[in-house]
Amino acid sequence: MTRLASSDFPFTAVAGQEPLKLALTLCAINPQIGGVLVSGPRGSAKSTLARGLSGVMPALQGEELAPFATLPLGTSEDRLLGALDLKQVLQDKNVVFNPGLLSKAHGGVLYVDEVNLLADHLVDQLLDVSASGVNRVERDGISHEHAARFLLVGTMNPDEGELRPQLKDRFGLMVELVNQYSLEERVQIVRLRDEYDQDSQSFCDAFKYKQRNLKNSIRLARQVLAQVRCSDELRLEVATRCQLANIDGVRGDIVWIRAAMTHAAWRGAKVVALDDIQAVEDLVLAHRRQAKTQNPSPPPSPPPSRRPDDSRSPSLNNSNQPQDDLSQDSQKNEQNGSGEWGSMAPQTLASSSPINVAVHGAQSERRSFQSLTGEVTPGKRKGKQQSGYRPDAAQSVDIQAANGIDWFRSIVSQPQEWPPKNLTHKPNKTGQPVLHLVLLDTSASTLSQGVFAQAKGVILDIANRAYLSREQITILGFGQDSVSSILPKIRAPKEISDLLENLGAGGGTPFRAAMENASQYLTQQHKATTDLHSQTYILTDGRTQADVSGLVLPGNTVLIDTENAPVKRGRGQDIAQHLGAQYVLLNSLLETVL
Structure with missing residues (x-):
């Protein structure tokens, strides 16, 4: 408008x-x-x-x-x-x-x-x-x-x-x-805004000459731009810097040269200088620069709070260490916020083979995972649409009316009727956008007995199925006392095993912060796409004392309890109940596979 x-x-x-x-x-x-x-x-x-x-x-x-x-x-x-x-x-x-x-x-x-x-x-x-x-x-x-x-x-x-x-x-x-300003800048900003609010017309009139001069300068620069030239030496300099920034393709090179030539025209020159290249570098590379792939880091040194010969150290190679000891360490960390595991450096653990969460069943006292989730299985949902954000929308809104009237077909099908009495509606869509949000517990307690690797196997299966259905996926990790983005929202990639392979775990479990971030993110996604169906998978061992009351995640939610112990010390089932999520034991999936 x-x-x-x-x-x-x-x-x-x-x-x-x-x-x-x-x-x-x-x-x-x-x-x-x-x-x-x-x-x-x-x-x-x-x-x-x-x-x-x-x-x-x-x-x-x-x-x-x-x-x-x-x-x-x-x-x-x-x-x-x-x-x-x-x-x-x-x-x-x-x-x-x-x-x-x-x-x-x-x-x-x-x-x-x-x-x-x-x-x-x-x-x-x-x-x-x-x-x-x-x-x-x-x-x-x-x-x-x-x-x-x-x-x-x-x-x-x-x-x-x-x-x-x-x-x-x-x-x-x-x-x-950034919105961090000096005291002088803050005073100036507030003063200018106050003057504008009191009398916007007079304020704009005071700047009309500056506005006009800037417009004339832009017009003049447009005329000069056609005459600006860039040497091959500087083009090579741009190509070298793009390569060092590890950007994809050559679009960055093209934009950089165009921006540098425009900057030269802006200052009235007809030949691009190195200063023009440097002046626009950050603007061109801010969203294109990528870190080069790093080789897996060597195993971290033992935490300083443990003796090197301490048999209770959570070693990746010791799968037979007592579960009770691990649970005690984890509980201390969660209660104190800075326990031995909380201070532990992140450690990587190779992922297991994909674990088919959509086919394999749960234990006999629970329904199968497929029947539990119903609509969890990745795949375009057919037929009548139901919004993950408003499950009752299909009952309160006439679907045909929501899809709109096809006026062209309504008119041409009744050429003798004016205006047309029978309206033709646009056909219902048979597919629905689907977003898979995976929340992965990457705290140190998940390193015991290979459950972190098995959780990665679950993610591999989710991603593979979403890829086949051309659906989107987002992966967030919560561990090391922070919530981080592992995979931003994209159409599910064909291969993410390398990404998961290098993913480490360590530190404490900021569970509530992760759920709050996920709730805000999902609300925004449903706001942007009204017919979005979201499916959230929470993979955690439940080793947290966080308060989960009042948390709500839009769409369907499944909590997959990764705790591998005869006696459950985690709160997986209790958390699932508070979140209104379906509860599934990872062990039950593994038993079906085995």
């Missing part, structure tokens, strides 16, 4: 955040760079600068202001791409195309707040159009295409989830912001 840019806080009035200002200015000069991704916490001026950009962008010929369109998270494909103009159809009986947000953003800015929460089907459309610069619509009896060249600006809070890798790579530049 467009709006007058002059009503926004002026771009030139924002205090600080120079890296973001530079990134936005470069992309305004040269949209071929590919847009800007802004990552940062709340209160770091992400949205303010993004909205203010169109106020300093030179507009297309015949337009006073550069267009600005906001893409809401819950928008429809019709609103994004454009669709049949029903008013024209009903009044004039003409099939007319009604432009969407992509058309309105042409020549200006398409802004997506919380882009990491954008629904996948909208992400796919954005990828196609941003790559070609043309929006092609073939639907509802319409065959239409129009130019859609815009500057894509996306903002995200990294605490609210990862961005889909394909879309992240499509952004040319990325800026990572």
